[in-house]
Amino acid sequence: MDTNFLMHTRLFRGIREQEAAHLIECLGGQEQSFEKGEVIFHAGSPITRIGLVLSGSVNMVVPLYWGASRIFGHMAAGEIFGENYAAVPGKELVGDIVAAQSSRILFLDLRKVYTVCSHGCPFHHRLIENLLQISAQKNLQLAERMLHTSSRTIRDRVLSYLSAQSREHGLAHFTIPFDRQQLADYLGVERSALSAELGKMKKEGLISFRKNEFRLMQQPDDAV
Template identity: 30%
Template sequence: MMIDLSRDINLLTKFSIFSKFPLDHLEHLLNCCGAYYKSYEKNEIIYFQGDDINFLCIIISGSISIEKIDIFGNNTYMLDFYSGNFFGEQMILDTPSISPYTYKCSTKCKILCLPFHKKYSTNNCKNTCDCRLLFRENLLNQIAENNLLFINKLEVLSKKNIREKIMTFLINESEKCNSNKVQIPFSKSKFADYLGVNRSALMRVLSNMKNDGLIELNNKTFTILK
């Protein structure tokens, strides 16, 4: 699906990966790298773990579930990416262009695909042009933010019991939004998968935490009380 720059350019500049881009630079970058849209249905796979990566994916709408299969064949849910997030950066950096995870659509998704022909180089544009240098700087900043999401997940999983896992997750989220009110972006079942626990056990612990005056809970909104 072709990009209508006159319609979409203002939307794209709201994404962190395109922040500080003059409109003419962004238009040049998208045209040069051969950008296009792809639409996916819920549960459709964009990349399987181990697939060759042939385009950088920027999520325009919808959400992407990231999963990892271990050496024993167990499929583990890692986290979700949402509008403005990206994946597939291995094809641009100096690393093997192999997908480390399976990326599956949690909902219907619209993806901006940036193929960057010939490994971040095309015949139309040199690697040293201003738009590419700015994009690479933004990309590295966003990779650091993506890595923080995985670090937070590891911190949660390192806790000894479900209550500690929940509180660690909620505190991390509250620090991001600078509020004691936290809205989780997924269902209770997916929250249980994120924590690596059984859903019924999660609901039991949440009820106990509410009774103990640690949290208030209204659907997907948590309020940390202590």
């Protein structure tokens, strides 16, 4: 276990390396590897553990009745998933948690996170504070995604998302965490329609891109 890596994650912020090793043991920490496309947690099942992505990344994929699916969330290395469902006993996942690439996951028993140990360790309290902050941040990200997908046209959805990515990176040139299909799922549009719109925007000189690397070239007149 690379405890030095943990020190740079939001979940273990403010916790020393020696304390982190103790916490992992206290919380029944288990490390497991997954191949790209492998399901980590299945939709419809209740969970009691949260996952911390040590390497790779994972998506929450919500299946639709007709066989299609939508990406509801993306968690990169250093981020956690499953905390909201694990916090509600018996609550079933609405989507699959799937490895977006080869990934290593550290699982922690959330029931033990919320049960403060008899010693009242200050770093245990700090972990709970970090968990609450992460949950609040995710709520803000969910609200941002709703903003991106509220627009009626594909172009407006793309503009909204790329503008937000540019602000987050502080640059007009950046890399997004999705491939083309994943971006289409995230924005709630068809991949072919998305590719066509991106091609038009590139031809018009609004953007340039190569795979998941984008550059914003100019400000559109009707930018969101």
